[in-house]
Amino acid sequence: MVINIFLILLCLGAATIWYQGIRFQKFIVSAIILLLSIILFYFNQGLQSGVFSQYSYGWLTSKYYPVSLDFFTTKESYHLIIPLLFAVILCNFFSISNQIERQKVSVSALSVFSVAALIMLICGQNTIQLLVSVCFIDVLGFCVINNINARRQYIFYNLLADLALFMAFAILWGNCRINSLVNLTECHHSYNNVAEWLIVLSAWIKSGLFPFQGYFVRTAILNDSRQNILSFLSTPLAGFLLIYKVKSLIPDDFIGIEILKYAAQASLVWGIIGGIFINRLADRKIYMNMTFYGLIYNVLFYSQTLSREIVALFLIHIILSNLIRATRRYATGIFIVTFLVVGAVVNAALSLNNPIVPLYLVAVMVTLSGCLFVLYSSDQEENHWINLFLAMGISLMFLYGIKTVPTSFYLWMGGYVLLNLLQPYKLLTKIYANQNIQQADGFSKIFYILFVSPVEFLGRILWLTIDFLIIERTLLSWLAKITGILSQLFGYLHKPTYKNALIFTLIGIGIILYSSWQGK
């Protein structure tokens, strides 16, 4: 089942990515949405009918390192893939109305490819499959970003994360000779600890958790269509799924996980602070995403399973974060689609016999109605209804996470909602309105000072001392002087004088005598 979906998505992406025309873009994207909806329906039917299967493709048939690509259709894979299909439909739907995006079809194809790569990650049963899918997602993310500055930061961060993951899995494979995730739990080696640290670091960077949010924040410069793919179907989600997949390999008391928990909580805080103080709407959306990822990491760590709440939260978050940027012109359409999607999610959840879902449905409907009301009737500045939207979004997160998130989160979120609604920070707002503060990129600077500069400094010192001072100025000049002295000496000896002739003759006789003595 999953393999069929995977192949269909690959074909769909391959067939549409080449389209560069301007005409019929909306039509083609709509067709893609329709096809994705059919796939979703078909896939959901599979879940309802209990169709489970196991498909493995022997990718590398080497006797030393056999690698298979696994596409197991299990209950877990259904639960993870269905929301992804929802998400890609939503992202494409919002892309149709995007006026700025000129290459809607290509972007849509990239989103489809991203989902295929995420499916590969979700179904991965071995480290190589995880590594390959994560790297593919990065390359697709790289293609999605069409701004040079955002792309630069993205690729440097992710290169670091990928090489960390590469190294972690190379250590595990080198020491244990196992790449199966199930069997790796039985392998205990002194260097496994290093591998665990590297995996945590990789997921940390990929998900853009504090303090690695730099590349994530930079994507604010992209238009909505591309930003949606990057936020919901690309690297940050891959980082989260990576940790989810390898969690069984990492001991519960591992300090790296503890640190990651703190990083996730710090992301929550930082996201909230950014959401409050950053004026630009696109930046706020990114900070909201950061809050979201901080939250779901915590939900995962505290609940130990990927609960349906997270899945629902994921979809709701996509909708809300897009709503806050939607113009009034499309509000009705967006509202209707949101209503339908939320209904579908709830239905899907209901079919899984989750009793709490009807309550969520009510909450969602009330919130969305409130949003729509504000959107149409409010005469306030744009900033206020945006704040309201953010507050609504966060409260929804709060509502969904209530079962699993500890009390400390309630305080943060409650605080955030209150701050947004009451706005007691006028003075701070003025300070933060300062252009320099708004544009400050402290973390990039810290990153540069701490990591890049020392390497560059060391390289320059080495070049100066070894290449220039020792080799060029000392060794070579010494050689040149020696050569000069020798050439002077030989030049002197070659002068046509009797003394020189005598010296040469003596040397010749000496060589003859030595050779004959050796010969005896």
Place this chain on the structure above:
Amino acid sequence: MEITSHILLILMLVPFFGFLFVLMSQEDKQKKIYNGVAVAEFAVCCNILLLGKLLTEIDLSQNGLQFLSSYNWLEQPHIKISFGIDIFSLMIALAIHLMLVIGLPFAKNSQHPKLLISLSLLMISLLTGFLISADIFSFYIFFTAMLFPLFVLIGTVGEIRKSSWMFRFFIYNFLGSIILFLVVCTLYQYHPQTEGILLEQVAKLRLPRIYEYWIWGGIFAALLSRIPIWPFHYWIASITGAIQNPLAFLLVNLIPLTGVYGLVRFCPKTVPESVSYMLTVLEIIAAISMLFIAMIGLINKDNRYKLFSFMTVYYIIFLLGALLPTNRILLNIGYSIFAFLIIITVLEVLADYIREEQQRNNLNFYGILCYSPRIALLYSFFTLAAVGFPLSALFINNFVILSYLFRYNFNLGLVIMIAIIVSSASLLKELYLLKDNRYVHSDSVCISDISRSVFIGLSSIGVLLLISFFNPLLGIGG
């Protein structure tokens, strides 16, 4: 059967005849030696077909050289030379030929196209001879002989302006050859075998301790003279950084590969116990060199130097992988080198095009790719493939090599990873400087993009690489 027994000799002779043909042909100024390029392409493609035939016939389950053939060279002293090939040398030979196929069309832009093409063919002929040599005599002959076209290439086509650099480079490489010559003489003196001493037998020879020191020390010194090993990297770095022609650059950068290949061929994993400490010293020097060159590559602003440092880092990784006490990853190293050389070739060809356009239009180097979507796309793709994203066979094969390196020496693996990160960052930094639109103004002149045919040609190489990712063992297995 007859053809198969002489196929290795034919492999060497085909480019040699091509060299003679191009050398004797008339230079047509208007057509820009079109014939020479065609002959060279034909000769190289013939060899690729022959290598393809060998690829289908080679037995992977068999260790050691295959298709062995011997020829009497001298009667007194009686010296026989032998040729043989295994999958490792076959993959390298194939990659070098493909490298030439990609690079040859760009030879037309050189100041001396005829000389460049003819010397490239001679170099390929000698390199093929080096790769298929099975005994110490043929190994030494080709090891030294390839210096001749190399020096002429550097001196004429490479347009090296500083004679002191040439001098140093020559002395350094020539010293290596002399040391190897003395080693070969010593070996012959102690084992004047009628069938000649095969390379793999050297490690098994029983010699007095002092001779073991001399022979193995000499072998290491001679072969390391070809690799930019710290602190002597400067001899090679200064030359490669200054060469003006892409094909000459690529051919000169094959020299370190010959050093790596030589060390692999002598099988130092079975060196006598008395000299095994030399391997440890070699590993340490290699690790230092790697880090050092990667860091200098990062701070150096010259595009060629960055590529050189990147190549050196990877050559040393391949060397360290090959020195591990296992034969299992030799195939992976071969596959990896195959993809690596192709990626580097395309990157150098593109970089050279950019440099030429920059000089012709007197433009700023930064942001030069902003209005050239075709080059930008290709340059990005090949850079990403080079730095380790899953876009070529390099990805999975490097994974296997590194996993073995981590297994045998964790600290060494760590140093290698740091060097990889630094050299990859250096390449990426270069890419983004080329694409940085902050330096581009709307009224500034921009370079002309590559032609559609070149774009299609280079894209098809990209597709080939992508296929090699999905089939990293290149359909042969391992």
